[in-house]
Amino acid sequence: MKQTARIISTYSADVMGVCSALFELGGMTVMHDASGCNSTYTTHDEPRWFDMDSMVYISGISEIEAIMGDDEKLISDIADAAEVLKPAFIAIAGTPIPTMTGFDFEAVASVIEQRTGIPSFGFPTTGMNTYIYGASMALAGIAERFVDEPSKGESAGSTLQMSSRKIMSVVENCCMRPNGIKVNILGLTPLDFSIIGQDESIVQWLENEGFEVVSRWAMGSSLDEIRRSAEADVNLVVSAAGLGAAEVLWNRFGMPYAVGLPVGDDLKEILADTLKDLAEGRAEKSVTICKDVTMDSFADEEAAAKGPVVIIGEGVTSLALASAIEFETGRNTKVLCATEPLGAVLRDKDRLTPDEDDIIPELEDAACVIADPMYKPIVPEGATFITLPSEAFSGRIYREEITNLIEDFDQLLNKII
C-alpha cells in the first residue's frame, strides 16, 4: 500500500514507452497531458530528441477541458497539426488525467482518422505502468496496422533471395554462410538499449550467424522496412517491449518467436540454434530463452553455494544476463524484475519487485548485485555492487557507463569473478 521510494528512481512510464517505440517511424505521437510529460520524455527518456526530428507533442489539456470533456479541442488541434506536418500515422497516448475522465482513446482515434484520412491509434496508457507496457502496446499496434502481407514467393518460412551485395556483406563480416533465415528484432528502444550501439551489435551478431535482418522494431528501421516484416521467418524479442508485436505477428502470419538477448558465448549459441529451429518448424510457437533453457544443475557446487548474483532490471535483459552468468560461472542468480514481464518470462526463483520495499528484503542474501547505480543506496554493504545503468531508470545520467552486453559481457563477468 505504501508504494514508496525513499531514495531510488522510478522507471519510465507507459506513455513514454509509446513515444519511444514509435519515435523513428514518421508518425505524430501526442501525449494527452497538461504539461510535464513532454519535458520529462524529451529530457530523460529520449536520447534521440536533439538530433533526430520526430513529432512528439503534448495536448496541453487544461482544467476546464478536462472537466467539460472537451475532446473536440484535442481532435481539432491534432487535425490542424497533421494537415501541415503530414505524419505517416497519429498516435494518442494517455496519462493520469484522461484516465480519470474516462477518455475514450479508441473512439477519438477513430474520429481523427476519419477527419484526417491518416491511420490513427489510441493507446490507453495511464502513466502508472512502466514503459514496457506502453512500448509493447504501441509496437503491437504497428504490427496490426502496418505490416503488409508477405508478397508471393517471400512468405515466412520460404527460401529467401538475398541480394548479392547483402551476401557479400555477410560473408565479409564473418565466416558464417548465410543460412537463408530472415529475422525481425522486436523490442528495441533506447530505454533498454540506449544509443551506445547495442542495437547494431545485435544486428551484427545475427548477421555473423548467417541470419538476414529484415527489420528492427524500432531503432534503425523506417516504417517501410517495418511494413516488410512479414517477409521474415522468425522474430527475436530482445525486451518485453517486443512481446505484444510478437504475439500479433504470430496470430497474423504464424511467425514464431524467441525471447532472449545474445549475451555470452553459450547463450548466443543457444539463441542462434533456437531461431533456426523455430524458423524451420522444429520448435513450437515461441521459446523463452533463459526460462525454457535452464541449467539442470550447477557444475561448480562451491560457486553455486555462494549467495546469489541478483540482477535488477527489465525482465528479458535481466534473465539473459542471469542465464549467461550461470552458464559462464556456475553462480546462482536471481532476477528482480521491476517492469511488467508481460509474457511471464520469469523463473520460479525470480521476483516481481515494483517497489523499493519489495526489493530490499530480496537483497539480504545477495553476494553480488548488478543494477542501475541509482539502486546502490539500498544494496547491503556486504554485497558487491556492479553498475549496469539503464536509461529507463536513471535516464541520461550514467549513459557513458552503460555496458554493451552483446559485445562486452566479459568485462562485466570479470567483475563478478
Place this chain on the structure above:
Amino acid sequence: MLKKVYEKQNKLSADEIPHVRIADANFPAPFRSGLEYSSPARGTWNIVHTGMLIPEAHEIFVCAAGCLRGVVLTAAEMGTQDRFSTVAVRENNLLDGDMEELVIEGVTDIINKLPKRPPAVLVYTSCVHHFTGVDLDMIYATLRSRFPDIDFTDCYMNPIMRKSGLTPDQLMRSRLYMLLHEREKNPEAVAIIGNDLPTDEDSDLMRVLKGAGLKVHEITSCKNYAEYQEMAESSVYVSYNPDAAPGGDMLAERLGGTHYALKFSFDYDEIDGTFAGLAKALGIAPRSSEEIAALRADCERELEETKKLIGDTPVSIDYTYCPRPLGLARLLLDHGFNVIRVYVDGIPGGDRAAFDHLQKEHPDLMIYPTVHPGMRFARTVNEEEGGFVLAIGQKAAAFENTDHFVNVVEGGGMTGYEAVTRTCALIRDAYMNEKVMRELVQVKGLGCEVCVR
C-alpha cells in the same frame, strides 16, 4: 552510434515555420494554443529545483509514475537525491478512494526511514488529488500531529492548473516562505524573495540595500534551516521576479512587514520609477539625479561598445533569458542592433509598453513561438540562411542552432541598470566566444548547484 533514419521528410520551409510580424501580432497571445512541442533547452528551473532552495528540507512527491519520473531525475541530476522521495499513485488508488491514506501513510513511511529527521518536509500533491477532491487540510493536520518537530508545507505539481488561477510557478515561489515562523521584526533587515538565482552583488538592488546599511536576507545564501528562519525578521520583502509577487503579498500578510515588487526592466524611466518606489518602501533616500545620470551614461557606453563590436550581426532573444524579452528587444533595436526574432509564446503583461512601441517603431520584428508543433522543424531556419545568429537565451540558441549565445536564464540575478550593462557584456562575450550549445542547453536548472549545501 545514432543512426539517423528519419530524414526530415516533414521538414517545413522557413516560410512555413510559424511566426508573425510584431505589427500584426495580437497581445498577449500572438499564437493560437494547440499541441505543444518541447524544446531541448532545459536551463529554466522547475519546482524540484526551487523547493531545494530551502536548506535541509526534504521533498516528497505523491503522484503517478509518469509524473514522478521527471522530478526524481531532476533531483538526481542536481545531486540532491538524498533529500527527495516519492509515493507512487496507482490506478487502484483512484478507484478505491484511499488517496488520503496513501499520502499520510506514504509520507510517514518515508520520514521514518530517513537516516536523519529533516526540519521541514515539502509534500507535493498532483492533478489527481485536485480532481479527486482529496482533503488536503486533513492530510496536513494529521502529518503535523504525527511529526510535531517537522514543518510541513503544501506544494503542488498540478500543471493542469497552469491556465487558471496562480500558475504552478507562482504557487511554488509562494510556498518557499510558508515555513517561516513569525518572529520579532528587525527594521534594519530586508529579504529578497522569489528568485531562484542569487542576486548579483553589483546589481542595482544589492547596491541600494547594502548602501543603506541594511541586513539583506536571500534564500539562495542561507546555509541551513536556522538561517532560513532568520528571513522572517525582515521588515521589507523585495521581489523582482514577476512570478514571485503573489507569494510576496501572502508573506507580508501572514508575517507582517511590507512587500515591494521591484520591476525588472530595461527602460531607463521605469527603472528609475521602480527604484524610487523601493527607496520609499525602505524609508531611505532615492538615488540622486547625478547618480542616475552616471548610471545611464554607463549603459549608453556599454551599448555603444557592444554595437561597435557586433555590428549588424543578427540577434534573437527568447523569453527564458529574462522576464522582459520585448523590453530587451526594444532597448537593442532603439540602439541600432539588428534584432530579428523574439521567441515568446505569450507576451508578459509587463512587456505591454515595449510591445506597443515595437509595433509602431520596429514593425518588422518577427515573433516566433517556442511550443507550436511546427517549431520541431525550426532549427533548420538558421541552417538555410547560412549565417550565424547571436542568441540571447537558451531556447533562441537551440532554435537558431548557434554556439554564439548568452547562457543565462530567469534574469540571472540582474536588476536595474546593471541588467543593461551586464547584458551588453554577455553579448560581447557571446560574439567573441563560442559555447557548446548542444551540451549546455540540455542541462536542467542552470545554476541550481546553489541548492547543494
